[in-house]
Amino acid sequence: MNSYKIMSIAFEDLKKEVLSCEKCALSKTRNHVIFGEGNPEAGILIVGEGPGADEDRIGRPFVGKSGQLLDKILAACGFNREQHVFISNIVKCRPPGNRAPTPQEAAVCMPYLMEQIELIDPEIIILLGASALNYLVDKSMRITKVRGHWLAWQNRWVMPVFHPAALLRNPNLKRDTWEDYKKIVFKYREMVDADHYSAHV
Numbered sequence: 594m595n596s597y598k599i600m601s602i603a604f605e606d607l608k609k610e611v612l613s614c615e616k617c618a619l620s621k622t623r624n625h626v627i628f629g630e631g632n633p634e635a636g637i638l639i640v641g642e643g644p645g646a647d648e649d650r651i652g653r654p655f656v657g658k659s660g661q662l663l664d665k666i667l668a669a670c671g672f673n674r675e676q677h678v679f680i681s682n683i684v685k686c687r688p689p690g691n692r693a694p695t696p697q698e699a700a701v702c703m704p705y706l707m708e709q710i711e712l713i714d715p716e717i718i719i720l721l722g723a724s725a726l727n728y729l730v731d732k733s734m735r736i737t738k739v740r741g742h743w744l745a746w747q748n749r750w751v752m753p754v755f756h757p758a759a760l761l762r763n764p765n766l767k768r769d770t771w772e773d774y775k776k777i778v779f780k781y782r783e784m785v786d787a788d789h790y791s792a793h794v
């Protein structure tokens with residue numbers, strides 16, 4: 594069996610396990626577990642905080658207004674969910690009322706994300722917002738301070754950016770955020786595909 598086949602079997606096994614998980618109390622209030630979506634061999638992994646109401650209802654990550662804005666930004670970079678990225682979250686079930694996940698919920702769920710990272714083995718990780726930054730990399734870092742700066746974490750290139758929900762609340766953040774995504778396109782060309790096409794970068 595080749596290594597791609599082994600990886601995809603391990604990925605499907607992990608997905609099955611996550612979809613039936615009841616390891617924390619979020620399992621009691623969720624409608625769907627959101628494992629993630631995209632190419633399991635993508636060069637970019639995008640990590641958000643957790644599913645929102647639309648995601649919980651539909652069963653897919655980033656499908657509400659934030660998700661639509663994220664898709665627009667990705668398209669401007671020449672990226673799409675089918676080929677270039679895999680999208681996941683710190684917690685796979687919706688925290689009620691769209692609150693942030695608690696440290697306990699994150700601690701119980703994050704081994705799944707760590708397994709996804711190991712299996713996908715992305716060159717680049719994009720962290721959407723403070724929860725992704727604080728739970729995955731360093732709880733003392735401020736998103737307003739480190740966004741747009743490459744962080745070296747576990748031999749990967751990690752770029753923290755504002756969460757798309759923050760851009761919807763404050764459109765003034767869009768200009769800086771676009772500069773951050775341009776850096777991601779340049780890094781993608783350097784690390785993954787030198788011929789990557791974007792009409793805007």
Ligand code: SF4
Pocket residue numbers: 611614615616617618619620626684685686698701702
């Ligand atoms: S949030 Fe994570 S740990 Fe909690 S029930 Fe859902 S999948 Fe399991």
